[in-house]
Structures are given as structure tokens and as C-alpha cells.
Amino acid sequence: MRTRVATTFVLVAVLAATALISYEQGRADERIGVAAPWVRVASAQERTPLVSPTDARGPLDAYFPNTETLAPDEMRIIACGTGMPTGRESQAAACFLVELGNGDKFIFDSGTGSHVRIASLEIPYDFLDKIFLSHLHTDHFGDFAAYYIGGWVAGRSVPLRIWGPSGPEPELGTRYALENWQRALAWDRANRVGRLPERGGEIEINEFDYMGMNEVVYEENGVTIRSFPAIHGIDGSVSYRLDWNGLSFVFGGDTYPNQWLVQYAQGADVVVHEAMMAVEDYIEKFRFPPSLALEIGVQIHTSPESFGKVMSLLEPRVAIAYHFFNDFDTRERIGLGIRSTYDGPLSMATDYMVWNVTRDNVRIRMAQINPDVWPPPAAYPRPEIDTSGMMFISPEVNAGKLSAAQDIDDTIYDRINAAYGTNLRLRR
Numbered sequence: 001m002r003t004r005v006a007t008t009f010v011l012v013a014v015l016a017a018t019a020l021i022s023y024e025q026g027r028a029d030e031r032i033g034v035a036a037p038w039v040r041v042a043s044a045q046e047r048t049p050l051v052s053p054t055d056a057r058g059p060l061d062a063y064f065p066n067t068e069t070l071a072p073d074e075m076r077i078i079a080c081g082t083g084m085p086t087g088r089e090s091q092a093a094a095c096f097l098v099e100l101g102n103g104d105k106f107i108f109d110s111g112t113g114s115h116v117r118i119a120s121l122e123i124p125y126d127f128l129d130k131i132f133l134s135h136l137h138t139d140h141f142g143d144f145a146a147y148y149i150g151g152w153v154a155g156r157s158v159p160l161r162i163w164g165p166s167g168p169e170p171e172l173g174t175r176y177a178l179e180n181w182q183r184a185l186a187w188d189r190a191n192r193v194g195r196l197p198e199r200g201g202e203i204e205i206n207e208f209d210y211m212g213m214n215e216v217v218y219e220e221n222g223v224t225i226r227s228f229p230a231i232h233g234i235d236g237s238v239s240y241r242l243d244w245n246g247l248s249f250v251f252g253g254d255t256y257p258n259q260w261l262v263q264y265a266q267g268a269d270v271v272v273h274e275a276m277m278a279v280e281d282y283i284e285k286f287r288f289p290p291s292l293a294l295e296i297g298v299q300i301h302t303s304p305e306s307f308g309k310v311m312s313l314l315e316p317r318v319a320i321a322y323h324f325f326n327d328f329d330t331r332e333r334i335g336l337g338i339r340s341t342y343d344g345p346l347s348m349a350t351d352y353m354v355w356n357v358t359r360d361n362v363r364i365r366m367a368q369i370n371p372d373v374w375p376p377p378a379a380y381p382r383p384e385i386d387t388s389g390m391m392f393i394s395p396e397v398n399a400g401k402l403s404a405a406q407d408i409d410d411t412i413y414d415r416i417n418a419a420y421g422t423n424l425r426l427r428r
Contacts, residue, residue: 080117085139093139115146125156126379133164134253135237155378157197165210167236194390230255275307275321278333304337
């Protein structure tokens with residue numbers, strides 16, 4: 001025991017002496033506290049870090065809205081709805097946003113739930129004034145009221161412009177649908193006139209012949225959009241092709257595989273086309289009888305296998321499959337079906353997937369959004385309210401106001417007038 005203690009003491013003494021000699025050697029070299037050269041001391045200062053501890057790093061693996069400048073020759077596509085007519089939190093119904101380097105933005109379909117996705121991108125609504133509808137199923141235009149009224153409230157000061165196909169009968173076309181929807185929203189609109197920018201409450205409806213073959217339906221600012229018929233349930237569905245600056249985007253909408261899309265989508269960079277779930281999933285998960293599962297999954301839509309065949313004939317730079325519930329236990333069947341007929345570049349779309357497209361590259365990421373988003377800043381100054389055009393409540397209803405609340409609200413007006421140099425008064 002004594003031997004072990006003595007050995008330990010000697011070892012400690014040697015280490016202490018070594019440290020002292022090292023320190024004194026450092027003093028002799030006029031480097032106070034620096035070890036002698038023959039003693040190696042690890043120091044973080046001897047290494048140069050590969051990344052900065054304070055600078056922003058990039059490029060990022062995710063897309064954060066409003067943090068990246070879109071290049072003049074670049075196209076950005078964002079999936080804002082990739083799901084089904086039945087609602088779910090993770091996937092809204094059909095909607096794709098196309099942003100171009102010239103500043104133009106185009107919304108293709110406005111299915112139920114998709115407006116929340118668009119709002120999450122925090123784009124001023126004056127720039128979101130062009131919607132192209134493929135057909136009039138609610139999972140492709142059911143959020144019309146949200147885009148129209150919600151966008152107006154959020155700052156749109158220009159008319160909302162909508163393009164869509166005619167129908168086999170007038171009452172089955174885009175104009176009939178939207179004009180009657182405006183009628184249904186008459187009370188809502190009347191309540192906002194004078195309080196919101198007047199032109200933001202206007203709608204421009206551009207209906208075109210659903211049988212037009214590669215017909216130009218839009219041509220402005222170097223952008224050309226053509227339509228051609230789709231095959232979906234009854235007549236009146238279309239697909240679109242957008243061409244700009246040597247880049248092209250095709251949106252199939254809903255359609256059975258057809259010769260027109262194969263013909264007019266040739267050479268496209270990006271093709272978005274439905275690929276429905278496997279028929280077995282309709283039977284097992286939706287609990288459809290086989291006859292209905294086949295009708296939905298094959299007869300009036302595009303099966304995964306047929307999607308793959310279409311893409312093998314087009315060979316786009318990226319094929320985007322959508323219009324299915326993108327779950328861990330459905331994705332495999334869809335993917336296997338597609339890969340049985342197609343082996344090219346493929347995206348199995350889900351909401352907030354982003355594609356940045358240039359002539360040299362296609363970059364694919366997911367967007368990361370703020371779930372508590374506020375409306376974006378207005379693109380142009382908001383006008384003061386115009387009481388001359390307002391409709392007010394009747395004297396009979398106005399008489400029901402609580403006078404004590406009016407006295408309190410007068411003090412709020414006083415506070416705001418003092419803070420902002422205004423002279424506004426509460427209407428009584």
C-alpha cells in the first residue's frame with residue numbers, strides 16, 4: 001500500500017514539474033503562459049472552421065418563402081394541393097402555383113383547402129390575380145370564394161382574372177358557375193364595398209371553347225398558355241400548357257390518358273398529371289365496391305400504370321404525379337404501377353413540394369411555412385375607406401347598439417387619432 005502511494009506521489013510531482021518547466025520556457029520566449037514548443041497543447045484557435053458560426057448558410061435543403069430571389073430565367077412551381085375531393089389536413093385538393101422570373105404568377109386550379117396553402121407562401125395578392133381552371137369539380141375550383149373574397153380582404157386591389165372551359169351546355173361552363181357564385185356572395189360583397197379597394201372586388205371571367213385544340217387562351221408579357229381537351233366524366237375538362245423563355249409547364253388537370261396531351265405536351269420540361277391510387281386501395285380504404293373503384297381509379301381518371309405510359313411517351317425533364325393520398329401504405333403501390341411503364345425522372349407530389357426549373361437544372365425541395373401566417377404586405381398603398389359607396393345597417397337595427405360600448409369605443413378613436421394624426425369619429 002505504501003509503495004502504491006509513493007508511486008502516485010512521484011508521478012504527480014513529475015507532472016507538476018513538467019508543467020512548471022513548460023511555463024517557464026514560455027516566459028523565457030516572452031510568451032507568458034505558452035507551453036514550450038516540445039509540449040503539444042490542443043487549441044481550437046489552431047483550426048479554421050469550414051462554416052461560419054454567425055453567417056447564413058446555403059443553399060438550403062428546404063424552401064423558405066420570401067427568402068430567395070427568383071432569377072430572371074427561372075421558373076418555380078409549388079404544389080398547393082395534391083389530394084382528393086375528401087378533405088384532410090395533410091393534403092388540400094388540386095392546386096399548383098407557377099412563378100416566373102418576369103414577375104408573373106399563375107394558379108392552376110383552386111381546389112378545396114388550397115387557399116390556405118397559397119396564403120402560407122406570403123405572396124402579395126395583387127400578384128395572385130390569374131387562375132386557370134381545368135374543370136368545375138369542387139376539388140379543382142371549390143376554394144373560389146376564399147381566393148375571391150379572402151384575397152380581396154388581404155389586399156388585392158386589382159380584379160381577379162379567371163380562365164376556364166365552356167361546357168357541353170351553357171349552364172355547365174365556367175361563366176355560368178362563377179357568375180352564379182358571385183350572386184351567392186352578394187351579401188358578402190355588399191358588406192365590403194367602400195371598405196375595401198373597389199377593383200379588388202371585380203372578377204374578369206374568360207371562358208373558352210373546351211374543344212379548342214392547342215388553342216391560345218392567354219398571351220401576355222412573353223407568356224403563352226394553350227388549352228386542349230381532357231377526358232373526364234363528361235365534356236368540359238381541359239389541360240393546359242404554359243411556355244415562357246424557353247421553359248414549359250403542362251398541367252393535365254383530371255383526364256383519362258389521351259392523344260391530345262401526348263401530342264401537345266411533347267418537349268415540355270415539367271408535366272403535372274394525375275396518377276390515381278391503386279384500385280385495391282379504393283376497395284380496401286375507401287370501401288368502394290369493385291365497380292365504383294374501377295370507375296374512379298381507371299375509367300374516368302388515370303391509373304398509375306397508364307400515367308407511366310404517358311410519361312414514357314413524353315419524356316419530360318420531370319414527371320409529377322398527383323391526385324392521390326400520399327401515404328406510406330399507398331405510395332408503394334402507386335410507385336410500382338408507374339415504374340412498370342416508366343423509368344424517367346419522377347416526383348410523387350405532396351403539398352408544399354417545390355420545383356425550381358432553369359434550362360440547366362431542376363431542383364426539388366419541400367417548402368417550410370409559418371402555420372400562423374398573417375396577410376402579406378399590400379403591393380400598393382391601401383386606399384382610405386369610401387363611405388359614399390357603403391351600404392349601412394338600417395336605423396331599426398342601428399338602434400340596438402349598446403351605448404356603453406359606444407362610449408368606450410369613442411376613447412379608442414381618440415387614441416388612434418392622437419397617435420396617427422387623424423380626425424375620425426365613431427358612427428353612432
